[in-house]
Amino acid sequence: MVFELEPVFNNIGYSIPVDYSLDLSSECFNSLYPFKDPVTVKGEIKNEAGIVLLKASAAFTMYLDCDRCAAPITRRMIVPLEHVLVTTLNDETNDELILIESLSFEADDLIRDDIFLSMPSKFLCREDCKGLCPSCGKNLNEGPCSCKKPVDPRLEALTQLLDK
Numbered sequence: 001m002v003f004e005l006e007p008v009f010n011n012i013g014y015s016i017p018v019d020y021s022l023d024l025s026s027e028c029f030n031s032l033y034p035f036k037d038p039v040t041v042k043g044e045i046k047n048e049a050g051i052v053l054l055k056a057s058a059a060f061t062m063y064l065d066c067d068r069c070a071a072p073i074t075r076r077m078i079v080p081l082e083h084v085l086v087t088t089l090n091d092e093t094n095d096e097l098i099l100i101e102s103l104s105f106e107a108d109d110l111i112r113d114d115i116f117l118s119m120p121s122k123f124l125c126r127e128d129c130k131g132l133c134p135s136c137g138k139n140l141n142e143g144p145c146s147c148k149k150p151v152d153p154r155l156e157a158l159t160q161l162l163d164k
């Protein structure tokens with residue numbers, strides 16, 4: 001979505017609404033396409049005392065598999081989007097400033113990056129998901145499997161010492 005920012009930059013107090021659907025259905029994450037439904041982006045771009053701020057949030061549902069047991073999960077996510085938009089960059093070290101190349105501002109890439117940066121490192125079906133048995137592949141959330149427990153090598157060394 002392109003936002004025409006010229007009136008925002010030129011008028012203190014001026015704001016334009018941000019309210020649209022972003023299609024990320026072709027975006028791959030963890031080898032899946034979890035953004036089946038459009039992302040709802042809502043908020044505003046406002047000139048507050050001469051500083052142009054993007055303040056919005058992206059709301060969407062992710063359709064994924066649990067990272068441990070591969071069960072299908074859906075997760076409702078809300079990602080805050082907050083940036084200061086500038087047309088010239090004096091302080092290159094401030095990552096919060098977003099340099100816009102044109103006053104016709106295409107927001108989709110920025111919002112997509114925000115969404116990907118906000119992803120947790122793991123998606124689990126539940127906090128204490130036990131995962132799959134590495135030998136037989138049984139889902140251990142449904143109960144223990146009949147595989148022998150792998151022996152802790154430190155314990156094995158101790159057993160050998162005791163045997164002598």
Ligand SMILES: [Zn+2]
Nearest residue numbers: 066069125129
């Ligand atoms: Zn799981």
Ligand SMILES: [Zn+2]
Nearest residue numbers: 133136145147
């Ligand atoms: Zn097993």
